[in-house]
Amino acid sequence: MTTSDVIIVGGGVIGLATALELAEQGCTVTVVDRQAVGRESSWAGAGMIPPGEIHLASPGYRQLAIASSALWPEFSARVHELTGIDDEYHNCGAVILPPADDPAAIGDEIADWHTQQIETQLLEGDQLRQTSSRFFKGLDRAYLLPGQAQVRNPRHLKALIAGCRKLGVQIREDESIERMTVQGNRLVSVSSEHEEFSGDRFLITAGAWSGFFGELLNVTLPVAPVRGQLVMVQLPEPFPFIVEQGKRYLVPRLDGRLLIGSTESLVGFDRTVEPDTIEVLQEFAASILPEVERLPVERSWCGFRPAATDRLPVLGQAPGIENVIIGTGHYRAGLSLCPVTARILSDLALGRDVEFDLHDFRPERFAEPVAEHV
Numbered sequence: 001m002t003t004s005d006v007i008i009v010g011g012g013v014i015g016l017a018t019a020l021e022l023a024e025q026g027c028t029v030t031v032v033d034r035q036a037v038g039r040e041s042s043w044a045g046a047g048m049i050p051p052g053e054i055h056l057a058s059p060g061y062r063q064l065a066i067a068s069s070a071l072w073p074e075f076s077a078r079v080h081e082l083t084g085i086d087d088e089y090h091n092c093g094a095v096i097l098p099p100a101d102d103p104a105a106i107g108d109e110i111a112d113w114h115t116q117q118i119e120t121q122l123l124e125g126d127q128l129r130q131t132s133s134r135f136f137k138g139l140d141r142a143y144l145l146p147g148q149a150q151v152r153n154p155r156h157l158k159a160l161i162a163g164c165r166k167l168g169v170q171i172r173e174d175e176s177i178e179r180m181t182v183q184g185n186r187l188v189s190v191s192s193e194h195e196e197f198s199g200d201r202f203l204i205t206a207g208a209w210s211g212f213f214g215e216l217l218n219v220t221l222p223v224a225p226v227r228g229q230l231v232m233v234q235l236p237e238p239f240p241f242i243v244e245q246g247k248r249y250l251v252p253r254l255d256g257r258l259l260i261g262s263t264e265s266l267v268g269f270d271r272t273v274e275p276d277t278i279e280v281l282q283e284f285a286a287s288i289l290p291e292v293e294r295l296p297v298e299r300s301w302c303g304f305r306p307a308a309t310d311r312l313p314v315l316g317q318a319p320g321i322e323n324v325i326i327g328t329g330h331y332r333a334g335l336s337l338c339p340v341t342a343r344i345l346s347d348l349a350l351g352r353d354v355e356f357d358l359h360d361f362r363p364e365r366f367a368e369p370v371a372e373h374v
């Protein structure tokens with residue numbers, strides 16, 4: 001039997017960042033994962049950190065997105081100082097392109113950024129072409145989002161793991177949690193085939209697999225995987241900023257690697273990376289940056305975004321079980337929302353007041369009548 005103050009089930013970016021936060025506050029913490037930690041969606045993602053949110057209209061969500069973006073510089077620096085590992089968090093800016101088939105259709109999106117007081121700059125004609133002579137041939141209008149940042153997520157995970165270990169967090173890998181023992185309205189322990197883990201409080205941060213724990217706890221938790229595929233090429237010289245066009249994007253790393261994403265498929269946990277999709281993504285990249293056409297694919301992969309039915313995060317106490325906190329459903333934004341989520345989940349675990357309005361994210365919303373949903 002392993003015992004600690006807090007048991008965290010699922011060691012992706014959400015579980016690890018929360019473990020670090022709790023360990024810094026003096027808690028004993030165990031993170032349990034069914035495989036090596038930090039190898040699922042959090043590793044697979046592109047690491048974009050927008051300065052706000054335009055795709056989900058919930059005001060509560062925007063509040064989290066803006067707060068998290070503001071927390072990132074300090075969060076990254078803190079983990080860097082603790083571990084000596086540089087996660088390459090930096091503010092690179094993004095150029096937002098109109099849809100290829102409707103160049104005029106970008107105004108609403110930008111108006112939305114403005115309502116969030118997020119800085120944007122209109123780039124037109126020569127000004128756009130001068131942004132970089134290598135890109136945007138034939139394009140006349142785009143917007144620059146100077147506040148867009150990125151993190152090299154595999155490095156960030158490496159840093160979080162090292163930081164957790166340094167602060168005494170027990171990381172238990174290859175322990176798939178299959179059973180939960182509930183007594184009255186409290187969870188007493190969670191068990192794998194080999195080991196039982198008991199604690200005062202439990203966090204469920206199992207990403208796209210979280211729904212399974214809903215079943216074990218008899219809590220409605222409709223979180224499903226949305227598969228996303230990514231392609232990586234090595235550019236001869238680094239590319240300066242992120243480019244986004246609808247749900248497609250180019251994310252350049254500092255060493256010249258370029259991530260080309262992404263797709264959305266509801267195919268369960270099917271890990272197939274489709275040759276046709278790789279081609280489509282390459283074509284998209286080459287439409288902006290023609291040199292990509294000649295470059296070999298260095299690597300391609302997919303990951304499973306954890307998505308609740310309403311596409312909003314699920315953050316809060318599990319209905320009817322007082323010592324279980326759920327932290328999942330981050331969908332396309334788990335990396336960008338990780339600092340704010342770690343703060344919220346650790347405050348909840350420590351019984352502190354949370355400084356954010358969590359109404360839109362309450363786990364019990366799925367058991368309420370549909371009209372009550374966000």
Ligand SMILES: Cc1cc2nc3c(=O)[nH]c(=O)nc-3n(C[C@H](O)[C@H](O)[C@H](O)COP(=O)(O)OP(=O)(O)OC[C@H]3O[C@@H](n4cnc5c(N)ncnc54)[C@H](O)[C@@H]3O)c2cc1C
Nearest residue numbers: 010012034042045046047048177207228303333334335336
């Ligand atoms: C292609 C792609 C691009 C993305 N791009 C971005 C981006 O640019 N910016 C952004 O902010 N977000 C992005 N995301 C989303 C982001 O990656 C996710 O929202 C985030 O990683 C979710 O983190 P998590 O910790 O909840 O889940 P995960 O990282 O999936 O971790 C869940 C963990 O739970 C473990 N687990 C599951 N079942 C069990 C069990 N029974 N017992 C024990 N452990 C278990 C798993 O092994 C895993 O380690 C992207 C995602 C994808 C797929």
